Amino acid sequence: MTYIDPVLFKAAETGNIGPVENYRTRLNQLLTPDENTILHVYLGNQTYGHSNVVKVLIDRAKALPTDSESGVTEAKKMLRMTNEEQDTALHEAARHRRSHVVEILTKEDPEFSYSANVHGETPLYMTASIGLWTEERGKVVDEILGNSISVDYGGPNGRSALHAAIMVGDDGRILRSNCCELVDNRGWNALHYAVASKDSKVFNEEV
Structure with missing residues (x-):
């Protein structure tokens, strides 16, 4: 497990897409100590609900190779990841009533x-x-x-x-x-x- 860089964490917490777009490491593998992904962090902040960061994160994950054993894409792995509360990104989006984000998440992994x-x-x-x-x-x-x-x-x-x-x-x-x-x-x-x-x-x- 790799912890989220403080600068990147702050960017996700404040809805700043710049550092997210420029980050070169696998974003879907970065976690907070309580196992939140960067997607959890972004969606968990009630003052932001824009879907641009969600799209960037998904597109970045899509660019990675699909797991040859499971056949599951890195994007779907990221969307299915849970934190200590067993919340996925969809739980966070639903909790804060972000319909545009919910649309993206459910269409990306409908099954x-x-x-x-x-x-x-x-x-x-x-x-x-x-x-x-x-x-x-x-x-x-x-x-x-x-x-x-x-x-x-x-x-x-x-x-x-x-x-x-x-x-x-x-x-x-x-x-x-x-x-x-x-x-x-x-x-x-x-x-x-x-x-x-x-x-x-x-x-x-x-x-």
Whole structure:
């Protein structure tokens, strides 16, 4: 493991693309002590959401030879890397509702099913569970559901992204994830949550 150079770390933290473009070492192999890649660092800073650095990092990784044993490209390896919390870059992008970044990540590796982190949260669950529904949040959900071949929508305590969406007053668009019948550890499916929250109207066309 090679630690990220402090100058490069600061550049990623502040959204400065210059040092990233000029860096000659394999960026996808540079990690912080808690195993964050430079992509994690960039996406983890809430004041930046531009996709230019993400594109640069992916293009740099694409230029490297594909692993002859696994057949997986270096770009996909980078996108699938997890930190100590088991968060991927997509987890970070979903957490901060960066739809343009989510679009890039999911289109770059559509066949990968992003599993839950140490808190039991998948990227889709994260998006569904955080705050009130907004247009940007809706775009994140649409990109994940529209671009990913195999979507993992699980959450903690047996809940699904749909359970989470209903709990925060979702408008129903996440119903496309086909997880209506999943039950949590209490034996509740999303309909139970909808009834409990007096918001069962979102299921009118589904039931």
